Amino acid sequence: MYPDNLYYSKDHEWLRLEGEEAVVGITDFAQKQLGDIIYVDLPQPGKVLEAHQTVGSVESVKSVSDVYSPVSGEVVAVNSELSQSPDLINKDPHGQGWIVRLKIKDKAEVNNLMKAAEYEKYLEGLEH
Amino acid sequence: MINVIREPLIFEISSPGKSGVRLPALDVPEKLDVLDGLAIRSDLEGFPEVSETEITRHFTRLSQMNYCVDFGFYPLGSCTMKYNPKVNEKVAALPGLSGVHPLAPEKLAQGNLELMKTLEKLLCEITGLDAVSLQPAAGAHGELTGMMLIRAYHQAHGNPRKYVLIPDSAHGTNPSSAHICGYVVKEIKSNEKGTISLEDLAREMTEEVAALMVTNPNTLGVFESDICQIAEIVHARGGFVYMDGANLNALAGVTRPGDMKVDVLHLNLHKTFSTPHGGGGPGSGPVAVRKVLEPYLPVPVIEEKDGQYHLNYNRPQSIGRVKSFYGQFLVMLKALAYLLALGPAGLREMTEIAVLNSNYIRHSLKDVYHLKYDSPTLHECVFSDKFQKDFGVSNLDISKRLLDYGLHPPTMSFPLIVHGALMIEPTETESRRDLDLFIEAMKAIDREARENPELLRTAPHITYVRRLDEVQAARNPVLRWEKK
Numbered sequence: 001m002y003p004d005n006l007y008y009s010k011d012h013e014w015l016r017l018e019g020e021e022a023v024v025g026i027t028d029f030a031q032k033q034l035g036d037i038i039y040v041d042l043p044q045p046g047k048v049l050e051a052h053q054t055v056g057s058v059e060s061v062k063s064v065s066d067v068y069s070p071v072s073g074e075v076v077a078v079n080s081e082l083s084q085s086p087d088l089i090n091k092d093p094h095g096q097g098w099i100v101r102l103k104i105k106d107k108a109e110v111n112n113l114m115k116a117a118e119y120e121k122y123l124e125g126l127e128h
Numbered sequence: 129m130i131n132v133i134r135e136p137l138i139f140e141i142s143s144p145g146k147s148g149v150r151l152p153a154l155d156v157p158e159k160l161d162v163l164d165g166l167a168i169r170s171d172l173e174g175f176p177e178v179s180e181t182e183i184t185r186h187f188t189r190l191s192q193m194n195y196c197v198d199f200g201f202y203p204l205g206s207c208t209m210k211y212n213p214k215v216n217e218k219v220a221a222l223p224g225l226s227g228v229h230p231l232a233p234e235k236l237a238q239g240n241l242e243l244m245k246t247l248e249k250l251l252c253e254i255t256g257l258d259a260v261s262l263q264p265a266a267g268a269h270g271e272l273t274g275m276m277l278i279r280a281y282h283q284a285h286g287n288p289r290k291y292v293l294i295p296d297s298a299h300g301t302n303p304s305s306a307h308i309c310g311y312v313v314k315e316i317k318s319n320e321k322g323t324i325s326l327e328d329l330a331r332e333m334t335e336e337v338a339a340l341m342v343t344n345p346n347t348l349g350v351f352e353s354d355i356c357q358i359a360e361i362v363h364a365r366g367g368f369v370y371m372d373g374a375n376l377n378a379l380a381g382v383t384r385p386g387d388m389k390v391d392v393l394h395l396n397l398h399k400t401f402s403t404p405h406g407g408g409g410p411g412s413g414p415v416a417v418r419k420v421l422e423p424y425l426p427v428p429v430i431e432e433k434d435g436q437y438h439l440n441y442n443r444p445q446s447i448g449r450v451k452s453f454y455g456q457f458l459v460m461l462k463a464l465a466y467l468l469a470l471g472p473a474g475l476r477e478m479t480e481i482a483v484l485n486s487n488y489i490r491h492s493l494k495d496v497y498h499l500k501y502d503s504p505t506l507h508e509c510v511f512s513d514k515f516q517k518d519f520g521v522s523n524l525d526i527s528k529r530l531l532d533y534g535l536h537p538p539t540m541s542f543p544l545i546v547h548g549a550l551m552i553e554p555t556e557t558e559s560r561r562d563l564d565l566f567i568e569a570m571k572a573i574d575r576e577a578r579e580n581p582e583l584l585r586t587a588p589h590i591t592y593v594r595r596l597d598e599v600q601a602a603r604n605p606v607l608r609w610e611k612k
Binding site: 033035036038039061062063065086087 | 540541542544547598599602603
């Protein structure tokens with residue numbers, strides 16, 4: 001169920017490589033845990049992030065959670081659609097619900113992330 | 129089932145010309161340009177006009193839709209929704225106390241200052257710390273004040289430092305308070321017992337860490353039994369231990385944060401010490417500190433000399449004012465009346481019963497609802513919906529169904545480290561009978577989850593309003609009536 005072309009973090013972010021850039025969002029598991037999302041706090045383009053640094057936050061009817069950058073890089077674009085329709089993350093977490101686009105600093109960092117099968121196994125270990 | 133009629137808004141029952149009282153005809157000339165018209169509002173189109181009967185019934189009906197501690201059991205975990213004796217309200221309403229003007233000269237307010245000083249001394253004794261400021265207006269304000277004291281100390285010693293460590297089982301306001309105070313928050317993960325891991329703490333505790341903020345017992349209701357070692361690790365690197373004292377009804381009269389090497393603590397006089405909680409305030413969040421932080425306390429500080437009380441504003445190292453005037457005086461009075469009525473033995477009993485009640489519920493429900501952490505708990509316990517999830521029933525459905533049983537639901541989905549959390553804090557004011565009513569309802573709901581899950585997913589059924597659209601309410605809140 002998790003797309004093979006994405007990389008996954010332990011904090012439940014996904015990353016899709018597009019040349020020197022990466023698109024980042026939160027996984028289907030994360031959006032299900034959060035429940036209905038009502039607000040997304042997006043960074044300013046140009047913001048430089050280390051891996052695991054907070055890139056923004058997602059607020060649901062239940063709670064507010066930070067979103068961490070899976071790799072180091074610079075924010076080149078944000079999904080401004082989310083300001084009007086934060087529920088895109090619920091509806092299409094791995095597609096239209098993307099959160100930021102980063103210019104990657106060091107591509108090798110992507111190797112620290114999980115592939116789909118590995119992530120699914122990781123989730124099984126987490127279920128309650 | 130009662131057939132509930134929707135209560136209209138007061139604007140909707142208005143009709144022109146109606147009024148609750150009939151005033152006698154004017155016997156002086158009518159004057160419309162009062163204060164040059166400045167005080168006359170013109171934006172109140174649709175001001176309701178209703179009779180006395182209508183307005184009495186309207187507000188009585190609204191009050192009956194409310195659920196409150198005076199009505200029944202309110203196990204909202206982390207919130208300490210206990211019953212507060214009405215006599216304390218009477219005390220706070222005594223004319224000599226409630227009527228004193230905040231700008232009255234010190235010599236005319238000696239009694240008031242004495243009461244505040246007495247409360248400070250009692251809170252020092254309860255917390256095992258050296259000095260108290262009664263200024264902060266409520267819990268999170270107390271946290272911020274406490275963090276400002278820590279920052280002021282570090283600043284005065286050359287480096288305000290950069291980080292504050294907070295375990296993931298802390299109260300949700302802790303990270304905000306540290307952040308507002310200019311610190312970067314680093315989270316410490318809980319171990320399998322639901323407490324702070326000493327190894328993780330030792331690794332993160334550097335000389336750039338200003339403080340550890342710890343909630344003890346934490347939001348799982350688990351006592352940090354390593355608290356003394358935790359404090360030693362933090363102190364060894366020159367940091368302070370800030371304790372969130374909002375859960376003090378699990379400790380008061382039995383053990384003291386000061387004896388656990390805690391340096392700063394805030395208390396919630398509302399909730400723990402007899403001011404109704406959750407009514408929109410006011411609260412009161414005094415901060416207790418160790419001697420070394422005393423010079424930084426907010427002004428004014430109450431000083432006592434030869435039986436006279438004096439408000440000292442001249443404290444060069446103070447962080448300054450945090451609140452207008454002297455804090456929430458009437459809340460302090462309720463706390464003082466409560467403490468004096470209980471005495472040391474009564475305070476201890478308050479705590480013991482809070483812990484006993486929570487453990488009675490935990491024990492009675494532990495086979496029916498899942499307990500993620502099986503460490504012993506104090507004044508609250510956290511179940512999850514794991515067993516009921518198999519039938520497609522979530523913690524939200526369980527909570528909504530409790531409303532049909534005439535009970536207030538527990539805190540839901542918090543703490544975040546327990547998925548599908550149901551956080552139950554019965555408090556010390558509930559009788560065995562009330563606890564049993566809740567336990568039986570929770571057992572019945574579990575049976576319903578297995579036999580008729582749809583009943584839960586569509587609950588509540590007999591409340592004034594059914595399930596609300598939380599998403600719509602959060603995204604597009606309608607906060608004000610508008611004439612159509």
